[in-house]
Amino acid sequence: MYLEHWGLETFPYEIVPDLKFIYHSGHWREAMTRMMYAIQRRKGAAMLTGDVGCGKTTLSRALIRDLPQKDYHVGLITNPMLEPIEFIREILYQFGLDPASHSKHELLGELGGMMMKDFKENRTTILVIDEAQLLSPVNFEEVRLLLNYQFNDRFLLNLLLIGQPELRGIVRRIEQLDSRIAVRYHLGPLAPEEMAQYVRFRLGRAGATREIFTPDAFEEIYRQTRGVPRRVNNLCDMCLLIGFGIQAEAIDAAVVRKAIEDTAMPGDEPAEAEPRQEAAKLGG
Secondary structure, three states: OOHHHHOOOOOOOOOOOOHHHOOOOHHHHHHHHHHHHHHHOOOOEEEEEEOOOOOHHHHHHHHHHOOOOOOEEEEEEOOOOOOHHHHHHHHHHHOOOOOOOOOHHHHHHHHHHHHHHHHHOOOEEEEEEOOHHHOOHHHHHHHHHHOOOEEOOEEOOEEEEEEOOHHHHHHHOOHHHHOOOOEEEEEOOOOHHHHHHHHHHHHHHOOOOOOOEOHHHHHHHHHHHOOOHHHHHHHHHHHHHHHHHOOOOOEOHHHHHHHHHHHOOOOOOOOOOOOHHHHOOOOO
16 A cells, blocks of 8 residues: 555554554653562552553553563453353453363362462462453452462462453552552653654664654644544544545645545534644654
8 A cells, every 4th residue: 555655664563462563752761660570579459550552551461572481471361251150251361261160169279270280380470450440349359369469478369450440549548459469650642742753763663764754743643542542543544545545745734634634524513723842842
């Protein structure tokens, strides 16, 4: 499609998590530092929240990638909407086990045995639950009870809950779980200048050797997306496609407005204009 026109080797704005395109914004670095601290210090439980499209899932995958397998045993749950027994079975499966039992008591016994084995081998057991706001009340209780597995004042299971902003309120209402969350962070959108750097960074990763977006294009992109990375990706991808279609040499504000117009769905509300003094910081 547009790769040759813009001098790119690959598509820069795919919305699926790709660790090659991770941009280390200030929010991202702080979130990674806190979650890594919670894991390395075996704090028991940590929670990462953020709005849709702000990079929570990508961050969790980067975190898992950076943990040496010889020292950390990680299980990742991406769909927590399960019945309690199936939820426990899924935890075991994600830790590499294939339980045959349908008895909750036996499943928990198998999970406890695995955690003790990790402990004896000096491995840290980590359970990551993505989209944790979807956990049922019963499964939230199961998660809380898993934190009771301790030995010699050390948590045998380290829990990382990842979810949308409403997760904070849900956990707050479960006092016994809330009190065990040792580390928390809310991942916000990109600031205006960070967003411009993010757009350039991904282009560079895709092989770009020149500036493609103009400063006024960055202003329009930020006003429309508010710096949410997934929205930025979607809009920038459409800008490159439209720019290719009209054989533009660069993406300016007019191309961005055309992309916004072409991607608007019926009933969409137009984005509120950002103050000019804030938008003027972009692209410098």
